[in-house]
Amino acid sequence: MEWFNDFWSTYSTLVFSVGVHALLALSIWLTLSCGLLSLANAAFMGIGAYVAALLTVNLDWSFGTVLLAGGIAPALVALIIGAPVLRLSGVYLAMATLAFGEVVRITVLNLEITGGPEGLNGIPLATEGWHIALILAITVYGLARLRRSKVGRAFEAIKEDEVAARLMGINVDRYKLLAFSLGAFIAGVAGALNAHFTFFISPREYGFENAVDILTMAVLGGTSSLIGPMLGSSILTLLPELLRSLQDFRSLVNGAVLVLVVLFLPKGLWESRRIKAFFKRLKGGQA
Amino acid sequence: MNAPQQPNLLSIRNVGKHFGGLHVLQDVSFEVPAGSIYGLIGPNGAGKTTVFNLITGLLTPSAGHIDFQGQSLIGLEPHRITHQGIARTFQNIRIFKEMDLLENVMVGMHDHLNYGGFGIFLNSPACRAAEKKARERALELLSWVGLDHKADMLADNLSYGDQRKLEFARALATEPKLLLLDEPVAGMNPSEKTILMEEINNIRNRGYGVFMIEHDMRFVMGLCDRIAVLNFGRIIAEGTPDEVRNNPDVIEAYLGKEDE
Numbered sequence: 184m185e186w187f188n189d190f191w192s193t194y195s196t197l198v199f200s201v202g203v204h205a206l207l208a209l210s211i212w213l214t215l216s217c218g219l220l221s222l223a224n225a226a227f228m229g230i231g232a233y234v235a236a237l238l239t240v241n242l243d244w245s246f247g248t249v250l251l252a253g254g255i256a257p258a259l260v261a262l263i264i265g266a267p268v269l270r271l272s273g274v275y276l277a278m279a280t281l282a283f284g285e286v287v288r289i290t291v292l293n294l295e296i297t298g299g300p301e302g303l304n305g306i307p308l309a310t311e312g313w314h315i316a317l318i319l320a321i322t323v324y325g326l327a328r329l330r331r332s333k334v335g336r337a338f339e340a341i342k343e344d345e346v347a348a349r350l351m352g353i354n355v356d357r358y359k360l361l362a363f364s365l366g367a368f369i370a371g372v373a374g375a376l377n378a379h380f381t382f383f384i385s386p387r388e389y390g391f392e393n394a395v396d397i398l399t400m401a402v403l404g405g406t407s408s409l410i411g412p413m414l415g416s417s418i419l420t421l422l423p424e425l426l427r428s429l430q431d432f433r434s435l436v437n438g439a440v441l442v443l444v445v446l447f448l449p450k451g452l453w454e455s456r457r458i459k460a461f462f463k464r465l466k467g468g469q470a
Numbered sequence: 471m472n473a474p475q476q477p478n479l480l481s482i483r484n485v486g487k488h489f490g491g492l493h494v495l496q497d498v499s500f501e502v503p504a505g506s507i508y509g510l511i512g513p514n515g516a517g518k519t520t521v522f523n524l525i526t527g528l529l530t531p532s533a534g535h536i537d538f539q540g541q542s543l544i545g546l547e548p549h550r551i552t553h554q555g556i557a558r559t560f561q562n563i564r565i566f567k568e569m570d571l572l573e574n575v576m577v578g579m580h581d582h583l584n585y586g587g588f589g590i591f592l593n594s595p596a597c598r599a600a601e602k603k604a605r606e607r608a609l610e611l612l613s614w615v616g617l618d619h620k621a622d623m624l625a626d627n628l629s630y631g632d633q634r635k636l637e638f639a640r641a642l643a644t645e646p647k648l649l650l651l652d653e654p655v656a657g658m659n660p661s662e663k664t665i666l667m668e669e670i671n672n673i674r675n676r677g678y679g680v681f682m683i684e685h686d687m688r689f690v691m692g693l694c695d696r697i698a699v700l701n702f703g704r705i706i707a708e709g710t711p712d713e714v715r716n717n718p719d720v721i722e723a724y725l726g727k728e729d730e
Contacts, residue, residue, distance in 0.1 A: 328590050333576075336576055337580055347545075347564040351643075353549055353577070
């Protein structure tokens with residue numbers, strides 16, 4: 184057991200990060216599955232992190248309630264900004280949500296209660312491994328159920344052809360709002376979990392770069408199934424650590440890997456149909 | 471006790487549509503009776519698809535009334551109009567290509583699946599039963615158009631004619647009372663057309679009203695009970711196929727005027 188304790192004391196934060204990033208990648212997968220290119224998820228994560236951290240530090244709420252509040256707060260914000268913003272689509276939606284992210288970051292930067300640019304320090308370490316594992320499991324299960332229901336089919340229909348979806352009796356605006364706020368909820372919970380194992384949060388962590396990172400995780404892994412975003416987020420979290428020996432060339436190799444994947448596997452690493460076909464061929468070869 | 475029987479399923483009265491100064495439709499009026507096949511014909515650019523877009527709520531008329539079963543459709547959002555019982559297909563096919571055939575048809579049943587979020591998450595018996603029933607119904611609808619053996623295929627891999635049939639089945643899945651078909655035989659070969667003609671007749675015999683836009687004269691004349699002719703945004707003739715065929719205005723619109 185000793186080796187495990189050693190491993191855990193060194194790498195527990197990294198393992199936690201893998202879980203949190205998986206949640207974030209799933210949150211953007213949800214909006215993407217409805218055809219929405221939204222880059223607001225880093226901001227939603229930030230809202231969740233700050234709300235949760237402030238509730239823990241100032242009001243001493245129980246951790247479960249704090250996590251729930253960390254999800255609900257950004258979901259409510261998403262409901263409010265969703266009505267006007269979701270009228271946009273494609274890159275215009277990406278721009279608007281990016282701008283929203285900046286508004287959130289600058290607000291947090293200038294408020295007193297959030298600690299301004301210094302951030303919040305001394306957040307109690309409440310997150311444990313099983314919290315993340317359990318929430319990730321519930322999220323994956325819930326999203327898998329959603330996919331195979333009328334809601335998942337409605338999302339897919341909206342993604343493929345909005346007009347046709349409307350004429351199939353789908354209330355497109357409502358479903359877009361649903362995807363947007365559910366994504367915000369998941370990102371918020373991820374932020375709340377994150378705040379309670381990093382000890383410290385600051386506005387820097389929820390800016391433009393993070394918004395793009397979250398999108399990259401989902402796109403690298405592939406958005407055709409739930410496995411893709413989790414695979415992508417794991418790789419992007421672990422790769423910098425694995426490449427540590429390369430020192431200064433680390434981010435170069437990191438970038439090169441990304442470029443290669445986008446060039447040769449434009450639908451992401453995990454594309455359900457390709458992988459199914461591969462296993463079929465494998466079986467056929469043996470028979 | 472019962473509401474008075476509506477003899478006409480769809481009633482269009484004095485409908486006009488203009489985009490800025492461009493008058494696409496002017497004073498268009500006609501009635502689509504229940505249980506019949508109604509045709510709308512006219513040269514290219516006459517405004518036929520605009521009529522469909524107005525009925526399905528994708529566009530709002532600039533003037534006039536559109537009533538379905540005695541209720542106004544004007545101002546209703548497209549999904550509400552679908553809910554009232556109007557379904558349509560598109561001139562340039564709009565199936566969901568990345569879904570399989572079964573899923574395509576099941577999207578059409580969206581409105582009729584009444585389970586909620588908790589049902590989905592907990593995989594409740596009610597939710598499972600509804601999904602199972604929907605799947606069976608979708609297979610039945612696919613069998614009506616002869617595609618049930620391809621239910622698991624990706625819609626993108628279908629031939630052109632089969633894609634039209636799938637769009638058909640998907641429209642029927644919304645449980646419409648009136649089916650709007652926008653050029654259903656465009657791009658089909660003669661034998662496919664004959665089969666589709668039978669299928670449309672079958673659909674009418676199952677109790678659906680059918681309202682179609684079509685260019686193929688033989689097809690329209692052979693199938694429709696009544697026909698309206700649209701030219702430059704105005705109805706120039708309306709009646710049975712024989713009446714329309716012999717109408718001098720129609721002949722002129724299609725063949726041009728004889729030089730005096």
